[in-house]
Amino acid sequence: MKQSVKMIVGNWKMNGLAASLGEAEAVRDTLAGQPTAHRVGLCLPATLIAQAAWRLKGGSVEIGGQDCHAEASGAFTGSVSAGMLKDAGASLVIVGHSERRAGFGESDADVAAKVEAALRAGLEPIVCVGETLEQRDAGRAVEVVTAQVAGSLPESLRGRDFAVAYEPVWAIGTGRTPTVEQVAEMHAAIRAALVEGLGATTTPILYGGSVNPRNAAELLSVAEVGGALVGGASLKADDFLAIVRAA
Numbered sequence: 001m002k003q004s005v006k007m008i009v010g011n012w013k014m015n016g017l018a019a020s021l022g023e024a025e026a027v028r029d030t031l032a033g034q035p036t037a038h039r040v041g042l043c044l045p046a047t048l049i050a051q052a053a054w055r056l057k058g059g060s061v062e063i064g065g066q067d068c069h070a071e072a073s074g075a076f077t078g079s080v081s082a083g084m085l086k087d088a089g090a091s092l093v094i095v096g097h098s099e100r101r102a103g104f105g106e107s108d109a110d111v112a113a114k115v116e117a118a119l120r121a122g123l124e125p126i127v128c129v130g131e132t133l134e135q136r137d138a139g140r141a142v143e144v145v146t147a148q149v150a151g152s153l154p155e156s157l158r159g160r161d162f163a164v165a166y167e168p169v170w171a172i173g174t175g176r177t178p179t180v181e182q183v184a185e186m187h188a189a190i191r192a193a194l195v196e197g198l199g200a201t202t203t204p205i206l207y208g209g210s211v212n213p214r215n216a217a218e219l220l221s222v223a224e225v226g227g228a229l230v231g232g233a234s235l236k237a238d239d240f241l242a243i244v245r246a247a
C-alpha cells in the first residue's frame, strides 16, 4: 500500500553540538514557510534534546532520542531513560538500531524491553531491523528481518503509535542501497509480519541506509515505504529538506 503521509526522520547519531542546532532551526523555519504534509523528526544526541525542544518550540519538527534504557530509573551509570527523554522534550525514540545491536550486544528481547519502556513514558518508538551482508548473501535476509520484527515488537504495541525502520546493515553509511525490488520485497514481508503479529495495517515502515537527496524519491515511491530514517544526510538542513521535498 502507498502511504501518502510519510515520516521523514533524521538520526544525527553521535554528531552535533549546541551550535549545530542552527541546522535544526533552518529545517523548522523552512517548513514554517513551506509546510509539508509529511511528519518530520530529528533524533538528536541526548545532550541536545532539551535545548532543541526549547529552540524549536512552536514548529512542526518532532524531536526524538536515539536509544533509551529499559528501566525507568536506577543505578545505570551513563544511561538515559525514556522518561528522561520525554521530560527533556522528545516525542520519538529510536530503539534497536543496528549500531546498538552490534556495538552494545542488544538482543531482540532487549529491544522489546526498551519498546515497552518507551510506551510507558509516552514516547513513540521507531524500531530498527535489518540484515547483514553475510545474511543477505546467504539468502536469509527476509527470514532474519521478520524474526527481528517478531522478537523486538511486544504485544503491547497493538493499537499504539510506532514505526518500524528497515535498515540493511550493509547500506548504513556506505553509499550502497538495495534495489527497489529488494526494498519492496522486504517491506512487504515486514508488513505481513506486522499484520500477523500485531494487526498493524498502517504502521509506517521506514527505509534507512544511505538515503540522500538523489535517491530519496525513488526509495520513497516503493510500495509500503512509509518514510525514511536518514543518517548522514540529516546533518545539513539543505540535504534533509531536499529529502522531505522528495517525499
Ligand SMILES: O=C(CO)[C@H](O)COP(=O)(O)O
Residues within 6 Å of the ligand: 009, 010, 011, 097, 167, 171, 172, 173, 174, 175, 208, 209, 210, 211, 229, 230, 231, 232, 233
Ligand atoms: O540510522 C540511520 C539513519 O537514521 C542509518 O544508520 C543510516 O545512516 P546513513 O547511511 O548515514 O543514512
